[in-house]
Amino acid sequence: MRTVIFDLDGTLADTSKDLIAAANHCFRLMGLGDVLNPELDAGVALRGGRRMLSEGLDRLTLFDASTVDQYYPVLLEAYAEAIDTHTVLYPGAMEAVEALRSGGIGVGICTNKPEALAELLLTRLGVRGAFASLVGADTLPVRKPDPEPLREAARRAGGDPARCLLVGDSDTDRNTARAAGVPSVLVTFGPSGDDMAALQPEALIASFDELPDVVARLLGP
Known part of the structure; x- marks a missing residue:
């Protein structure tokens, strides 16, 4: 076949807006506010959770691989809870x-x-x-x-x-x-x-x- x-x-x-919402949830927990823009960062979102976290931290010159590792499970949990909102x-x-x-x-x-x-x-x-x-x-x-x-x-x-x-x-x-x-x-x-x-x-x-x-x-x- x-x-x-x-x-x-x-x-x-x-899926970009729901992915970005999950990433911004993580950034807010870090005390950084909403780092990614749902309209401008759709391409980043579609590269996946780790890419979003890395990109957001890099923009603020705060990139650290251990921080990405720490928050990636948090991102997945937040995403699962609101996976089809947008x-x-x-x-x-x-x-x-x-x-x-x-x-x-x-x-x-x-x-x-x-x-x-x-x-x-x-x-x-x-x-x-x-x-x-x-x-x-x-x-x-x-x-x-x-x-x-x-x-x-x-x-x-x-x-x-x-x-x-x-x-x-x-x-x-x-x-x-x-x-x-x-x-x-x-x-x-x-x-x-x-x-x-x-x-x-x-x-x-x-x-x-x-x-x-x-x-x-x-x-x-």
Whole structure:
């Protein structure tokens, strides 16, 4: 079976505002106030919790790796408590997923979000059942850009890892697909959309409406 594997944050859903809220919770506990801006720092948020903490502390010339380590669990707890307050699926995302499934293509998720948080978010958004697999940052001993999580997501979705592609929004996704020897499709509607062309993926999409035709071209019948 052919499979299409999706990244989650910044690809299927805009999770940036809830992630930033969790990071700012940590910064307030440190006595620093709200360091990250929900509008301006969306790209930072989609790089994950540690990146947000590191970036915020670095801006204030307070970066310390031990502080990041100390507050990362606090951030995860705060995020889990308000994981879907502002998060929304990107327009057309689930319509594209259903079109792929109707065409006999398996769909799954490969994310660097911890698996339990990804499960929680997808369940809260009411779409977990649409995906045949979910591989998170801690599902395997390795995470993206190592190719094995992508391959495992394809296998768990009932597919051949050699006949899959990865839909994502970052150099991590591009490098994961390249390491696995399969195509990548990068979205240009996220916070880092203007940077995607330079990564030279096999395809770029500005809307999920384009995805089924791109998949047909890249994966064949």
